[in-house]
Amino acid sequence: xxxxxxxxxxxxxxxxxETGVSTATVSYVLSGxxxxxxxxxxxxxxxxxxxRLGYRRNALARALRTGRTYTLxxxxxxxSTRALGASRFIYAKDLxxxxxxxxxxxxxxxxPLIRTREDPLLPEHLADGRFEGMILFGVYxxxxxxxSVYATGLPCVEIGMVSGLHQVHADHxxxxxxxxxxxxxxxxxxxxxxxxxxxxxxxxERAAGFLEGARDAGLPPDWAxxxxxxxxxxxxxxxxxxxxxxxLYNDERAPQALDLIHAAGLRVxxxxxxxxxxxxxxxxxxRPQLTTVQNPLDAMADAAIGLLQAQIAxxxxxxxxxxxxxxxxxxxxxxxxxxxxxxxxxxxxxxx
Amino acid sequence: xxxxxxxxxxxxxxxxxETGVSTATVSYVLSGxxxxxxxxxxxxxxxxxxxRLGYRRNALARALRTGRTYTLxxxxxxxSTRALGASRFIYAKDLxxxxxxxxxxxxxxxxPLIRTREDPLLPEHLADGRFEGMILFGVYxxxxxxxSVYATGLPCVEIGMVSGLHQVHADHxxxxxxxxxxxxxxxxxxxxxxxxxxxxxxxxERAAGFLEGARDAGLPPDWAxxxxxxxxxxxxxxxxxxxxxxxLYNDERAPQALDLIHAAGLRVxxxxxxxxxxxxxxxxxxRPQLTTVQNPLDAMADAAIGLLQAQIAxxxxxxxxxxxxxxxxxxxxxxxxxxxxxxxxxxxxxxx
DNA sequence: ATGAAAGCGCTAACAG
DNA sequence: CTGTTAGCGCTTTCAT
Numbered sequence: 044x045x046x047x048x049x050x051x052x053x054x055x056x057x058x059x060x061e062t063g064v065s066t067a068t069v070s071y072v073l074s075g076x077x078x079x080x081x082x083x084x085x086x087x088x089x090x091x092x093x094x095r096l097g098y099r100r101n102a103l104a105r106a107l108r109t110g111r112t113y114t115l116x117x118x119x120x121x122x123s124t125r126a127l128g129a130s131r132f133i134y135a136k137d138l139x140x141x142x143x144x145x146x147x148x149x150x151x152x153x154x155p156l157i158r159t160r161e162d163p164l165l166p167e168h169l170a171d172g173r174f175e176g177m178i179l180f181g182v183y184x185x186x187x188x189x190x191s192v193y194a195t196g197l198p199c200v201e202i203g204m205v206s207g208l209h210q211v212h213a214d215h216x217x218x219x220x221x222x223x224x225x226x227x228x229x230x231x232x233x234x235x236x237x238x239x240x241x242x243x244x245x246x247x248e249r250a251a252g253f254l255e256g257a258r259d260a261g262l263p264p265d266w267a268x269x270x271x272x273x274x275x276x277x278x279x280x281x282x283x284x285x286x287x288x289x290x291l292y293n294d295e296r297a298p299q300a301l302d303l304i305h306a307a308g309l310r311v312x313x314x315x316x317x318x319x320x321x322x323x324x325x326x327x328x329x330r331p332q333l334t335t336v337q338n339p340l341d342a343m344a345d346a347a348i349g350l351l352q353a354q355i356a357x358x359x360x361x362x363x364x365x366x367x368x369x370x371x372x373x374x375x376x377x378x379x380x381x382x383x384x385x386x387x388x389x390x391x392x393x394x395x
Numbered sequence: 396x397x398x399x400x401x402x403x404x405x406x407x408x409x410x411x412x413e414t415g416v417s418t419a420t421v422s423y424v425l426s427g428x429x430x431x432x433x434x435x436x437x438x439x440x441x442x443x444x445x446x447r448l449g450y451r452r453n454a455l456a457r458a459l460r461t462g463r464t465y466t467l468x469x470x471x472x473x474x475s476t477r478a479l480g481a482s483r484f485i486y487a488k489d490l491x492x493x494x495x496x497x498x499x500x501x502x503x504x505x506x507p508l509i510r511t512r513e514d515p516l517l518p519e520h521l522a523d524g525r526f527e528g529m530i531l532f533g534v535y536x537x538x539x540x541x542x543s544v545y546a547t548g549l550p551c552v553e554i555g556m557v558s559g560l561h562q563v564h565a566d567h568x569x570x571x572x573x574x575x576x577x578x579x580x581x582x583x584x585x586x587x588x589x590x591x592x593x594x595x596x597x598x599x600e601r602a603a604g605f606l607e608g609a610r611d612a613g614l615p616p617d618w619a620x621x622x623x624x625x626x627x628x629x630x631x632x633x634x635x636x637x638x639x640x641x642x643l644y645n646d647e648r649a650p651q652a653l654d655l656i657h658a659a660g661l662r663v664x665x666x667x668x669x670x671x672x673x674x675x676x677x678x679x680x681x682r683p684q685l686t687t688v689q690n691p692l693d694a695m696a697d698a699a700i701g702l703l704q705a706q707i708a709x710x711x712x713x714x715x716x717x718x719x720x721x722x723x724x725x726x727x728x729x730x731x732x733x734x735x736x737x738x739x740x741x742x743x744x745x746x747x
Numbered sequence: 748a749t750g751a752a753a754g755c756g757c758t759a760a761c762a763g
Numbered sequence: 764c765t766g767t768t769a770g771c772g773c774t775t776t777c778a779t
Contacts, residue, residue, distance in 0.1 A: 064749075064750085065749065065750045065751075066750090067749075067750060067751080067752095068748085068749060068750075071748095071749090080748060080749095081748065081749080082748060082749090085748080085749085104755090106755095107754095107755050107756070107757090108754080108755050109755085110755075172756085
């Protein structure tokens with residue numbers, strides 16, 4: 044059994060001929076513009092004919108004429124184009140769907156532009172008239188290709204970046220600070236931060252948030268160590284005066300962190316509280332389920348679309364919006380600090 | 396600091412005027428078609444002018460004229476449009492990225508059409524001339540909206556469905572069978588299958604694959620029970636003659652399964668081997684890391700794009716391709732069956 | 748209230 | 764080898 048595809052091809056001229064009016068009138072009726080005055084009788088006839096013939100207004104012709112496509116390019120930088128179905132690019136996948144859904148809510152369409160190491164973004168694909176604006180994400184370097192996107196002259200908004208012009212980003216600092224506050228409220232006095240890569244702006248922000256949070260909580264630097272590698276983390280957990288809580292750069296690190304913790308003979312959350320960042324699928328997959336900071340992808344997507352629409356409308360727009368608020372999602376991986384090595388529930392901070 | 400977006404707008408006429416040739420010649424040069432004979436001199440002049448003026452060929456005008464948009468609609472049915480960033484729709488997200496990347500490899504673009512409970516797919520968005528074909532996924536019912544996609548008359552390919560016409564799907568049966576074979580090879584004689592919902596075709600296929608696998612392995616039905624709920628699974632694990640291996644409908648169930656297993660006082664893989672399906676992010680997030688069947692999303696995406704391109708080219712195409720092969724990914728959750736209740740390593744199947 | 752006509756930017760016959 | 768011409772399907776002045 045085989046099949047062939049086919050297309051209709053009913054044009055506005057067909058329905059004009061059918062109704063005995065001009066294509067202009069058809070256009071007026073179908074646009075439904077208030078300032079176009081058409082008699083009720085012809086309007087009904089046109090509508091009926093359109094319905095009957097199964098007319099669909101051609102978006103291409105319309106866009107060519109009006110200069111509006113209602114379509115946004117979404118640049119997704121990935122490492123390699125293969126093995127996408129595996130455990131990688133969770134952030135990009137989550138954000139791509141969030142952006143597509145946000146665009147749909149705003150009456151716009153998107154086209155993902157997958158950018159891999161092998162596949163650079165060609166200017167002729169970026170600036171060929173299909174897009175009214177660009178959304179960029181997952182980037183932390185002012186790469187050549189970022190410049191090539193800006194070179195299109197199209198409105199651009201970056202999500203979660205620090206390298207470019209128009210930006211929407213999460214309140215990384217506030218998020219980690221709320222995590223530290225939460226832990227401090229549970230009586231933790233020694234809190235470790237396992238930070239992300241220095242070259243990632245979000246990682247820098249989150250680390251800064253931890254430092255701020257530790258300071259606000261009155262934790263002396265010694266009791267709020269920042270580590271970079273798994274080895275350092277393991278070494279810290281092995282010490283007698285080990286921390287009673289560990290805050291992670293992101294949820295992706297949770298499984299590995301739990302491995303280290305278990306290897307040290309510790310339990311979560313009885314011996315050690317654990318907090319992540321992102322609230323992606325991993326947070327509810329690990330055990331115990333992870334207390335984590337929600338990365339507000341939906342809100343950022345909405346904000347990005349809004350910024351783009353404003354720019355498209357010719358409105359002057361701030362280069363950077365205030366950070367989008369995050370929210371701590373408390374699950375099972377955090378608990379009151381136990382009395383014991385490094386932990387205490389009865390005392391407040393030693394510097395107070 | 397605020398900024399405004401702007402656009403260039405260099406047309407082929409501009410470069411024709413600049414070069415002193417006609418727009419037709421410009422078109423010939425820029426199309427690079429072999430049958431269009433242009434002198435090397437003018438060709439170079441045109442190319443140079445295009446480069447100098449920063450000309451970008453307008454895809455809309457081109458598409459309107461040629462009737463080709465090189466764009467595919469990708470219908471993603473989701474429950475609700477909110478909270479996409481969380482642990483939901485992993486399959487849809489993985490597949491959306493796989494399809495977008497596959498399309499890019501094939502020189503095509505995609506537009507995700509997010510379809511939620513609140514947002515139906517409007518025919519005027521589906522059949523407005525932007526799309527040359529449609530990819531559908533995540534569907535298992537011949538819903539009204541599926542019909543509305545087919546009603547566009549566009550070439551359609553479904554990924555992972557059983558309800559429609561052109562289909563690309565994974566070899567669910569073979570995948571689960573390979574899982575059973577793997578377990579049998581490890582000496583397991585009592586293997587339980589925790590099946591997925593009856594109304595999902597893929598779940599039916601996988602369950603059938605288990606039955607086939609159990610039969611081929613010579614396991615009598617009693618020793619290859621199929622359960623539906625968490626309660627049944629827990630009850631089975633509590634029995635003295637409990638199975639030594641558990642095969643899951645998908646990776647999503649792995650965390651819950653591990654909870655049940657631990658609650659029964661069992662360890663994975665020492666007391667019980669566990670196998671998933673999909674090889675999504677959860678497989679490497681749980682501990683021990685999950686042996687699972689790879690759902691070949693990339694290959695399915697490539698196949699779907701190929702099918703669509705063939706249909707677009709007017710080639711008659713089979714309604715359904717042979718199932719895309721799966722592959723067992725062995726990790727840490729499977730091990731030789733221990734001697735003990737229900738398990739044995741020295742004996743073969745009791746019916747041999 | 749409706750029609751005629753121009754044209755968005757491009758390509759494809761057809762002429763020359 | 765290159766130019767002229769005629770649209771793709773739609774919107775939008777400008778007439779009437």
